[in-house]
Amino acid sequence: MPPAESPLRIELALGDITKERVDAIVNAANSGLRGGGGVDGAIHRAGGPEIMEECRRIGHCDPGDAVITGAGRLPARFVIHAVGPVWEGGRDDEELLLASCHERALELAREHGCRTVAFPAISTGAYGYPPELAARVALRATIEALERLPMIEKVRFVFVDENLLEIYGRALAHLKESAERSV
Numbered sequence: 001m002p003p004a005e006s007p008l009r010i011e012l013a014l015g016d017i018t019k020e021r022v023d024a025i026v027n028a029a030n031s032g033l034r035g036g037g038g039v040d041g042a043i044h045r046a047g048g049p050e051i052m053e054e055c056r057r058i059g060h061c062d063p064g065d066a067v068i069t070g071a072g073r074l075p076a077r078f079v080i081h082a083v084g085p086v087w088e089g090g091r092d093d094e095e096l097l098l099a100s101c102h103e104r105a106l107e108l109a110r111e112h113g114c115r116t117v118a119f120p121a122i123s124t125g126a127y128g129y130p131p132e133l134a135a136r137v138a139l140r141a142t143i144e145a146l147e148r149l150p151m152i153e154k155v156r157f158v159f160v161d162e163n164l165l166e167i168y169g170r171a172l173a174h175l176k177e178s179a180e181r182s183v
């Protein structure tokens with residue numbers, strides 16, 4: 001399936017984010033930057049031990065924030081480790097934290113001269129964020145951040161799961177319609 005293009009500089013695609021040839025890929029990390037399962041495990045396995053050495057030196061990242069390291073053996077130049085919220089039923093600022101980890105990841109990308117960035121569906125795996133809600137928050141935060149960061153040319157959201165691709169596709173179409181209505 002070809003990637004879903006969008007005039008908002010956002011693309012959605014199926015695939016393994018560790019294989020993305022972009023300037024920076026974003027990791028769905030934990031606060032301790034200790035590695036783990038899911039996309040975090042895949043990135044450290046494919047990228048090799050250098051990434052974890054840098055994570056150890058950095059030591060910590062609050063939920064809603066992000067830090068940057070090199071990308072070891074990966075085709076990307078950088079890994080941006082973004083910490084999303086654990087879903088607690090929506091009572092614990094999850095929306096704010098999910099939005100802000102996307103914004104911080106894109107700001108870090110800009111500071112390091114990145115023009116292309118790939119995100120996974122942060123918080124939708126082990127952290128349990130309902131994907132329909134996460135899609136809206138992640139995409140809206142990305143669209144808003146890109147308005148302030150014109151040097152970032154393209155953001156790709158990459159999914160291993162076709163169901164997630166569809167959910168994010170619907171959310172993106174909905175956000176585009178609302179944007180078109182408001183101009």
Ligand code: AR6
Pocket residue numbers: 015016017018028029030034035036037038039040041042084120121122123124125126127128129158159160161164
């Ligand atoms: N490429 C793209 N997406 C992937 C890949 C991949 N190679 N592998 C998994 N996903 P998760 P979280 C998707 O659990 O919910 C870790 O242990 C997966 O289908 O990786 O933010 C960390 O260390 C899911 O939709 O991240 C943290 O402790 C999405 O990535 C914790 O999990 C995110 O799932 C973070 O949990």
